[in-house]
Amino acid sequence: MYPSANPILMKKRPLLDNDSQLLQVLALSEDATAIYHTDQMVIAFANDAIIRIWGKDRSVIGKTIEEALPELHDQPFKQIFLDVMRTGITYQSDNMPADLVVDGKRQTFYFDFKYRAIKNEAGETYCVMNTARDVTARYLGQKAIAEAERREQDLNEELAASNEELVASNEELAASNEELTSLNEELSAMNDELQQATQQVSLLNKNLKYSEDNLNFAIDAANLGTWDLDPSMMSFAGNERLRNxxxxxxxxxxPLDQATNVIFDQDRERVLAAIERAMDYQSGGLYDIKYTIMNPITGIPRKVRAKGKALFDENGQATRFSGTLQDITEEEQTRVELEESRKGLELAMEAARLGAYKLDLKLGKMSCSAQFKHNFGLTEQDKFDFSDMMEVVHADFKQYVMLQVEKAIAEKQIYxxxxxxLWPDGTEHWVRVSGLPTYNHSGEAVYMMGVSFDITEQRRDDLRKNDFIGMVSHELKTPLTSLKGYVQVLHGKASKVKDEFASGMLSKVNNQVNKMNAMINGFLSISRLESGKILLVMEEFALDQLIAEVIDENEVLFPVHHIEFHRCEGLMLNADRDKIGxxxxxxxxxxxxxxSAESVIEIHCSREGDEAIVSVKDSGIGIPAEDHGRLFERYYRVESNNLISGFGIGLYLSAEIIERHHGRIWVESEVGKGSVFHFSLPLL
Structure with missing residues (x-):
C-alpha cells in the first residue's frame, strides 16, 4: 500500500491548463515523455516514444500506471512518483532496471530516467513529467566490457603465474632432465588454456566492437555530438558532428579554455562553473546545462544542451569526463514562439475583455481567469465554480443554459x-458564453473550454432600439389601416364604374399596403420577442389541417406558382397554432x-421518432453554402438577393418561434438548384 500524496497538491490547478500547444510539442519529441497526476499516478499524457517503450497503445492515457502497466505493481516507480509529488524534488536515475511486458513477454530493460515536478506559479507541485531513454544496449555493453576486462585481468594474472612457473620449471630443468617431460606437458596444457583464453578475449573484443558500433549508430541517429575531456590534461575532443x-x-x-571560446560570453562562466562542479567528487559527477555557441568558421549560432558524467578514481579524482551535445535550436525557437503566442493571446483577450474558463464535465469543477470573474461582478480573489455560476443565472434561463451545454456536447459543436x-450588488447584467467540448479516446466529453463576454450595454442598446421600433411600428399601423380602408373604398367605386385602369392601380396600391403592413407586423413581433412580451398560446391541433389552411391563403397571394402538399394525417401537436402557421x-x-413563375413549391410533412418534420422545397436560385449558417440571424440577407425586397426578419422570427417550441429549423440548398427549408416540432 503506497502512502497517499498530499490531496491538497492535487487541487493546485487543473492539469495542463492552457498548455495544449506545449503538449503538441512534447508529442512530437523523440524523447520518451509522459505526464502523471493524482495520487493514483494517472497517465495524463504520453507521447509515441514512451508508448513504444511500454509496448502499449494510446488507450493507456487516462488510466492509472497500475492499470496500464500492471507489471510495475511490485516495482518502485509509483513510490518515486509519490515522493516527487510530495517533496517537489526532481528524481533522476541512470541504468534503472524495469520489468516490462512487451510482445507478451516479461523482459528487463534499463533506462536513464527522470521524474520532474511540474509546479504552478506558487511553486506547488500539481503533476510530474517523466522522461526516459532506453539504455539497455548501453548498459549490457558496459556490463560486457567490464566482464571482458575482468576476465582479461584474470587471464593476465594466470599468464603471469604461468610464466613464473615456467621460469621455475626452466631452473629445475637445468637441475633435472627427468622433470623436463613433466614440465613440458604442463606447459603444453597451459598453452592450450592460453589459446582458449585468447579466443575468448577475441570474442569479447568483437562483442565490444559490435556494442560500440550500435552506440555510435544511436548517437548518429539522434543527431548528437559526443565530447570527451581529459581532466589531467584539460584537453577537449569530440566526434565529427561536435567538431563541425x-x-x-x-x-x-x-585545451578546454580554447574550446569554450566558442560559447557566448553571457554563458561561458556558467558553463565553466558547471564543469568544475561536475568534476568535484561530492557532486556525483553529473553535468546538464544549456548554452549557445557560435561556430568560428560559419558564424552560425546554435543553442545546445550538454549532458555528461565524470568518472573518479578511488581517491576521488576525476579520471574522465564525457557526454553528449544536443542541438536544441529549433526546440528553443518553438518554445519562444509558443510563449510569444501565449502572451499575444492573453493580451488580445484582455483587450477584448474576454474571460476564459475550463469546465471539468466529470467533476463539475471550473477554473477561470480573473476577467471571467469580472464579467460576473466578482474580484479575482473570489471563489467561483460552475455551481456558483449557475446560481447567478436568471431563473428563466437556467434550463436554457443546461440545454445548450448538453446540445453542444451531444452534437460535438460550439456552445x-x-x-x-445577477451581480452581487443586485444589478442585472447580460453575458455571452461560448465553449467547445473536448473528448477522450473513448469519445466521452471530459472538458469544455471557452470564453465569456459582458454584453450588458449591447443588450440595453438592443432593448432601446426594439422599444423604438415597436413604438414607430405601432404609430405607423393607425394611418396605414386608414389608408387601406380608403384604397378599398376607392377600389370598390372604380369597379362599379368599370374603370379598369383605376381598379388595377388601386389593386397594386392595396398589395403594397399589405406588404408594408406585413413588414410592420414583423418589426412588432421582433420587438415583442426580444423584450420578452411575446407569449405562446398552446393548443392541440392537427398539423396537416393547419398546413392546408395556410396553403389556401397563399394560393391567392401567389397565383402564378403551383403548391403541392404531401399530406401527413394523424400528426397532433400541442403548440401555438397561429405562430406555427x-x-x-x-x-x-x-x-x-x-x-420563377409557374414553378412548383412542394410541402412535405412526416413523422421521425417523436418529432414532426415539415419541409418546404422550391426550385429557385438557391443559397451559397457560406450563407447557410447565418440565414436565421436577425436582419441577415444573402448578398445575391438584393434585388428582392425584404428586411431579413422572416427567417429570424421563424427560427425563434420554432426554438421556443423546443424544435429545430435548418436549410439544404445549392446555388442554381433551389432550397429545402425544414423544421421539426415535438409530437403529442
Whole structure:
C-alpha cells in the first residue's frame, strides 16, 4: 500500500491548463515523455516514444500506471512518483532496471530516467513529467566490457603465474632432465588454456566492437555530438558532428579554455562553473546545462544542451569526463514562439475583455481567469465554480443554459448562449458564453473550454432600439389601416364604374399596403420577442389541417406558382397554432419570391421518432453554402438577393418561434438548384 500524496497538491490547478500547444510539442519529441497526476499516478499524457517503450497503445492515457502497466505493481516507480509529488524534488536515475511486458513477454530493460515536478506559479507541485531513454544496449555493453576486462585481468594474472612457473620449471630443468617431460606437458596444457583464453578475449573484443558500433549508430541517429575531456590534461575532443559545431579540424584536441571560446560570453562562466562542479567528487559527477555557441568558421549560432558524467578514481579524482551535445535550436525557437503566442493571446483577450474558463464535465469543477470573474461582478480573489455560476443565472434561463451545454456536447459543436445574470450588488447584467467540448479516446466529453463576454450595454442598446421600433411600428399601423380602408373604398367605386385602369392601380396600391403592413407586423413581433412580451398560446391541433389552411391563403397571394402538399394525417401537436402557421406561411412566401413563375413549391410533412418534420422545397436560385449558417440571424440577407425586397426578419422570427417550441429549423440548398427549408416540432 503506497502512502497517499498530499490531496491538497492535487487541487493546485487543473492539469495542463492552457498548455495544449506545449503538449503538441512534447508529442512530437523523440524523447520518451509522459505526464502523471493524482495520487493514483494517472497517465495524463504520453507521447509515441514512451508508448513504444511500454509496448502499449494510446488507450493507456487516462488510466492509472497500475492499470496500464500492471507489471510495475511490485516495482518502485509509483513510490518515486509519490515522493516527487510530495517533496517537489526532481528524481533522476541512470541504468534503472524495469520489468516490462512487451510482445507478451516479461523482459528487463534499463533506462536513464527522470521524474520532474511540474509546479504552478506558487511553486506547488500539481503533476510530474517523466522522461526516459532506453539504455539497455548501453548498459549490457558496459556490463560486457567490464566482464571482458575482468576476465582479461584474470587471464593476465594466470599468464603471469604461468610464466613464473615456467621460469621455475626452466631452473629445475637445468637441475633435472627427468622433470623436463613433466614440465613440458604442463606447459603444453597451459598453452592450450592460453589459446582458449585468447579466443575468448577475441570474442569479447568483437562483442565490444559490435556494442560500440550500435552506440555510435544511436548517437548518429539522434543527431548528437559526443565530447570527451581529459581532466589531467584539460584537453577537449569530440566526434565529427561536435567538431563541425565547434569549428575544429578533424581529430583535433584543444585545451578546454580554447574550446569554450566558442560559447557566448553571457554563458561561458556558467558553463565553466558547471564543469568544475561536475568534476568535484561530492557532486556525483553529473553535468546538464544549456548554452549557445557560435561556430568560428560559419558564424552560425546554435543553442545546445550538454549532458555528461565524470568518472573518479578511488581517491576521488576525476579520471574522465564525457557526454553528449544536443542541438536544441529549433526546440528553443518553438518554445519562444509558443510563449510569444501565449502572451499575444492573453493580451488580445484582455483587450477584448474576454474571460476564459475550463469546465471539468466529470467533476463539475471550473477554473477561470480573473476577467471571467469580472464579467460576473466578482474580484479575482473570489471563489467561483460552475455551481456558483449557475446560481447567478436568471431563473428563466437556467434550463436554457443546461440545454445548450448538453446540445453542444451531444452534437460535438460550439456552445453559444446569451443570458441574464445577477451581480452581487443586485444589478442585472447580460453575458455571452461560448465553449467547445473536448473528448477522450473513448469519445466521452471530459472538458469544455471557452470564453465569456459582458454584453450588458449591447443588450440595453438592443432593448432601446426594439422599444423604438415597436413604438414607430405601432404609430405607423393607425394611418396605414386608414389608408387601406380608403384604397378599398376607392377600389370598390372604380369597379362599379368599370374603370379598369383605376381598379388595377388601386389593386397594386392595396398589395403594397399589405406588404408594408406585413413588414410592420414583423418589426412588432421582433420587438415583442426580444423584450420578452411575446407569449405562446398552446393548443392541440392537427398539423396537416393547419398546413392546408395556410396553403389556401397563399394560393391567392401567389397565383402564378403551383403548391403541392404531401399530406401527413394523424400528426397532433400541442403548440401555438397561429405562430406555427406564420412559420409555414413565411417559408411558402420565401419559396415564391425566390423562384420563377409557374414553378412548383412542394410541402412535405412526416413523422421521425417523436418529432414532426415539415419541409418546404422550391426550385429557385438557391443559397451559397457560406450563407447557410447565418440565414436565421436577425436582419441577415444573402448578398445575391438584393434585388428582392425584404428586411431579413422572416427567417429570424421563424427560427425563434420554432426554438421556443423546443424544435429545430435548418436549410439544404445549392446555388442554381433551389432550397429545402425544414423544421421539426415535438409530437403529442
Amino acid at each position: 559545431w565547434f569549428g575544429l579540424r578533424p581529430y583535433q584536441e584543444i 453559444n448562449a446569451e443570458y441574464p445574470i 406564420h412559420v409555414v406561411s413565411n417559408l411558402i412566401s420565401n419559396a415564391a419570391k425566390y423562384s
